[in-house]
Amino acid sequence: MNAVPILLEQETSATETYNRDSVTAAEFYKGKIRSVPKVPIKTLADFSIWYTPGIAEVSRRISKDTSLSFEMTGRWNSVAILTDGTRVLGIGNVGPEAAMPVMEGKALLFNYLGGVNAVPIPIRVQDREAFFDVAKALEPSFGGFNLEDIESPKCFFLLEKLQKELEIPVWHDDQLGTASIILAGLYNALKITGKQLKDVRLVLLGSGAANVATAHLLKAAGFNMGNITLVDSKGILNPSREDMDSLMINNPWKYDLAMMTNSDRLTGGPAEAIRGADVVVSASRSDPGFMKQDWIRLMQDDPIIFALANPFPEIWPSKAKEAGARIVATGRGDFPNQINNSLVFPAVFRGVLDARAKGVNFDVMVTASREIAEFIKDPHEDRIVPNMGDWEMYPQVASAVAAKTSELGLSRVRGSRNQFLSTATEIIEENRRFYQKSVESGMVRELKEAGIIGKEY
Amino acid sequence: MARNIEIRSAEEKDIPGILEMLRRLKKLNEEFDTRFTVSDDMEGRAAGLLKKVIHDRDGYLVLVAFSSKKIAGLIMIDVIDRIFYSPPGEGRITEFYIMPEFRRSGLGKVMLERAYSAMKERKIGLLTAEFPSLNVIARNFYTKDGFRELMSIFGKRMGEVAE
Numbered sequence: 001m002n003a004v005p006i007l008l009e010q011e012t013s014a015t016e017t018y019n020r021d022s023v024t025a026a027e028f029y030k031g032k033i034r035s036v037p038k039v040p041i042k043t044l045a046d047f048s049i050w051y052t053p054g055i056a057e058v059s060r061r062i063s064k065d066t067s068l069s070f071e072m073t074g075r076w077n078s079v080a081i082l083t084d085g086t087r088v089l090g091i092g093n094v095g096p097e098a099a100m101p102v103m104e105g106k107a108l109l110f111n112y113l114g115g116v117n118a119v120p121i122p123i124r125v126q127d128r129e130a131f132f133d134v135a136k137a138l139e140p141s142f143g144g145f146n147l148e149d150i151e152s153p154k155c156f157f158l159l160e161k162l163q164k165e166l167e168i169p170v171w172h173d174d175q176l177g178t179a180s181i182i183l184a185g186l187y188n189a190l191k192i193t194g195k196q197l198k199d200v201r202l203v204l205l206g207s208g209a210a211n212v213a214t215a216h217l218l219k220a221a222g223f224n225m226g227n228i229t230l231v232d233s234k235g236i237l238n239p240s241r242e243d244m245d246s247l248m249i250n251n252p253w254k255y256d257l258a259m260m261t262n263s264d265r266l267t268g269g270p271a272e273a274i275r276g277a278d279v280v281v282s283a284s285r286s287d288p289g290f291m292k293q294d295w296i297r298l299m300q301d302d303p304i305i306f307a308l309a310n311p312f313p314e315i316w317p318s319k320a321k322e323a324g325a326r327i328v329a330t331g332r333g334d335f336p337n338q339i340n341n342s343l344v345f346p347a348v349f350r351g352v353l354d355a356r357a358k359g360v361n362f363d364v365m366v367t368a369s370r371e372i373a374e375f376i377k378d379p380h381e382d383r384i385v386p387n388m389g390d391w392e393m394y395p396q397v398a399s400a401v402a403a404k405t406s407e408l409g410l411s412r413v414r415g416s417r418n419q420f421l422s423t424a425t426e427i428i429e430e431n432r433r434f435y436q437k438s439v440e441s442g443m444v445r446e447l448k449e450a451g452i453i454g455k456e457y
Numbered sequence: 458m459a460r461n462i463e464i465r466s467a468e469e470k471d472i473p474g475i476l477e478m479l480r481r482l483k484k485l486n487e488e489f490d491t492r493f494t495v496s497d498d499m500e501g502r503a504a505g506l507l508k509k510v511i512h513d514r515d516g517y518l519v520l521v522a523f524s525s526k527k528i529a530g531l532i533m534i535d536v537i538d539r540i541f542y543s544p545p546g547e548g549r550i551t552e553f554y555i556m557p558e559f560r561r562s563g564l565g566k567v568m569l570e571r572a573y574s575a576m577k578e579r580k581i582g583l584l585t586a587e588f589p590s591l592n593v594i595a596r597n598f599y600t601k602d603g604f605r606e607l608m609s610i611f612g613k614r615m616g617e618v619a620e
Contacts, residue, residue, distance in 0.1 A: 242484075246488055249488045
């Protein structure tokens, strides 16, 4: 028996265990986050400070200067996780109620890794305009928005319009988070192979939210767009394709890329695109047989392969290496080089919240990606990006992000890199101490109490 | 401006290239409204019409743009006798298409200016343009060049009609 069926069998078995335990835990804990007071309440008289009558004066002051809402309420550290549930994980359009457990999980990561108070808000809306209206109406309550699991191309429209119209940072993690960690991985992969950013020929297999955003981020990072080729289900993206006008109307973000990439005007499918390329970033099909070894053999020396589909990469790392790949990254934690959004969004939001930022853009993302890459002091084939256990990375990246927004005039408060580093470190560490004490005191119950035993998660 | 562009009146040999652009243009219209669903025999019928239009130099103006022998753009204008109004001559742009690769290069504007010159030579005092109501891109393009809305065409589907 070869290795692939064994891996598939093991993976299927592990997935079944995770599924069962998730259901058991969901029934036991009935939600993953909760609101806990952060002010002292010793007697009921204290409510005269925290609530009426005293609090009216705080309201009056904020009414005169709404920017005080960032200083006198928890807005500065609050993020809404907004979704309509139209593209949840790999399970599709499941609706807002079914999106909630996933959004709660995201809120948990926000808090655990970045010390951010994130509120999951799945909403029931008919169209993208209604989604925009809801988001705009919620703006006064939050310091930032994280859009999550929204179908394409609606997600492009919402991100662009909300970023343009709102005075808080708006992030779509499926686009921007993925793009940022891909760029971070590329920085180190290029460093290891000695390839130059402006010279590399790069293929993006799949033209969904992640790769469209990645292409735009690569442009901001200085890659030569003419050397980039995108491939979707209809083949290589190029201006002569029959569906160009349809894209112009329905997906102008992808249309723009068709105009600015592929200067050789390649046509055909993945094999034609990959021939002579240095890098392939695939975010397309969860099928380990999708990417062929023969395609990798068509590439330049020291091929770099990012096979990012989940749960199964487009090619197993061992197969890619066998075909000559020098560096392979996947979306999974059980192989080296996991390209994982969780390395990005907690730190980016920690940074933009500390800077009270009015927005976030590709320049800020390039800074975040570079900082993540540079966190690895001695990158090698099996370590091009950090992992979630690299705690020190989060305040480092957060402070770089905050300083960049300050430099770009996007922040409400100004500060040095060191000041922002100190703030981010303090918030993240205090949050971690608070949580640790909750666990140690038994306020957060152990998984074994839920009947989940026999495995250390 | 687009590179090495040649703009000239259409000839019969250009018909295959023009047909490709018309097919793309009509498919684009289909994106805006299902009332513009492209018919299966569009190309065959359009080829016949094009032969007539290209040779009727008084009734029509058909300009095509080429870049390195590759067809890049098309503008087709009906010359209309305005019986009730003044000025009496109107040129109506019925088809205007730039191949995606040549967009954002100023070619559309250049072709429009060539149309202005040709209309002036024919003493035509009014240039108009028709396009699907929901085509915001076309609306913005013409508005930017000084056009304004003159007339609306409303449509209502009449159900199945025997051929």
